[in-house]
Amino acid sequence: xxxxxxxxxxxxxxxxxxxxxxxxxxxxxxxxxxxxxxxxxxxxxxxxxxxxxxxxxxxxxxxxxxxxxxxxxxxxxxxxxxxxxxxxxxxxxxxxxxxxxxxxxxxxxxxxxxxxxxxxxxxxxxxxxxxxxxxxxxxxxxxxxxxxxxxxxxxxxxxxxxxxxxxxxxxxxxxxxxxxxxxxxxxxxxxxxxxxxxxxxxxxxxxxxxxxxxxxxxxxxxxxxxxxxxxxxxxxxxxxxxxxxxxxxxxxxxxxxxxxxxxxxxxxxxxxxxxxxxxxxxxxxxxxxxxxx
Numbered sequence: 001x002x003x004x005x006x007x008x009x010x011x012x013x014x015x016x017x018x019x020x021x022x023x024x025x026x027x028x029x030x031x032x033x034x035x036x037x038x039x040x041x042x043x044x045x046x047x048x049x050x051x052x053x054x055x056x057x058x059x060x061x062x063x064x065x066x067x068x069x070x071x072x073x074x075x076x077x078x079x080x081x082x083x084x085x086x087x088x089x090x091x092x093x094x095x096x097x098x099x100x101x102x103x104x105x106x107x108x109x110x111x112x113x114x115x116x117x118x119x120x121x122x123x124x125x126x127x128x129x130x131x132x133x134x135x136x137x138x139x140x141x142x143x144x145x146x147x148x149x150x151x152x153x154x155x156x157x158x159x160x161x162x163x164x165x166x167x168x169x170x171x172x173x174x175x176x177x178x179x180x181x182x183x184x185x186x187x188x189x190x191x192x193x194x195x196x197x198x199x200x201x202x203x204x205x206x207x208x209x210x211x212x213x214x215x216x217x218x219x220x221x222x223x224x225x226x227x228x229x230x231x232x233x234x235x236x237x238x239x240x241x242x243x244x245x246x247x248x249x250x251x252x253x254x255x256x257x258x259x260x261x262x263x264x265x266x267x268x269x270x271x272x273x274x275x276x277x278x279x280x281x282x283x284x285x286x287x288x289x290x291x292x293x
Contacts, residue, residue: 002098005142019096092262112135113134161189
């Protein structure tokens with residue numbers, strides 16, 4: 001995931017943050033006295049964050065939930081002194097020289113959208129009319145194909161109903177927002193659209209623009225678009241693109257069913273994931289952009 005600033009009203013990206021973002025945030029948060037925590041509320045849940053220490057500083061964000069909702073108890077140094085001991089931990093490890101991070105948490109931990117809201121509150125970005133968001137880092141080959149497309153003939157989208165907010169006034173985005181509202185903000189909202197078996201020229205520009213807009217939206221949980229791209233000198237061909245699978249994810253195992261997720265168990269897995277990511281082209285591109293900034 002990488003950090004970007006967006007316009008609060010339009011949802012459009014203002015800028016990708018620089019490599020100084022995470023060191024600045026963690027240094028400021030770690031110097032908070034006498035209370036090292038910063039609390040923020042999002043979608044009815046309380047989030048409490050602070051800096052933890054491993055070999056490197058790591059952001060620890062706890063999401064409070066109801067005690068009767070599949071409770072898990074956390075004790076020891078990693079416990080967060082909430083009014084109730086029931087919480088879900090998320091660990092965020094910055095990737096050096098970039099605005100990107102590796103994240104690991106329990107199944108009920110803070111979502112990328114919630115992390116962005118917490119950061120926005122901590123940095124008081126809303127005063128400037130801006131929001132902080134975490135966007136997935138995308139493999140360039142997939143992004144380049146979507147950029148080259150001239151239209152699309154089908155689109156399937158599924159979003160987290162509680163986290164999705166339409167970023168444009170397009171009919172697809174508004175339809176998703178209405179579906180999420182009808183679902184009362186629970187589970188997922190899903191739509192499926194198709195132009196049928198017509199010619200490539202019968203594609204929908206609205207389908208394509210919606211796919212491009214949602215490509216980096218962390219609320220998108222499943223998405224496929226049949227894009228029409230140039231082929232050869234004057235030809236066209238359809239390509240089915242998965243809008244989620246080309247995000248960078250690494251499967252790491254931490255402990256077993258008897259082991260709590262803590263700094264001690266999360267940091268080695270996050271560090272391994274960062275090492276894997278450093279071998280990719282996208283890591284070099286992020287570094288180059290940060291150097292320019």
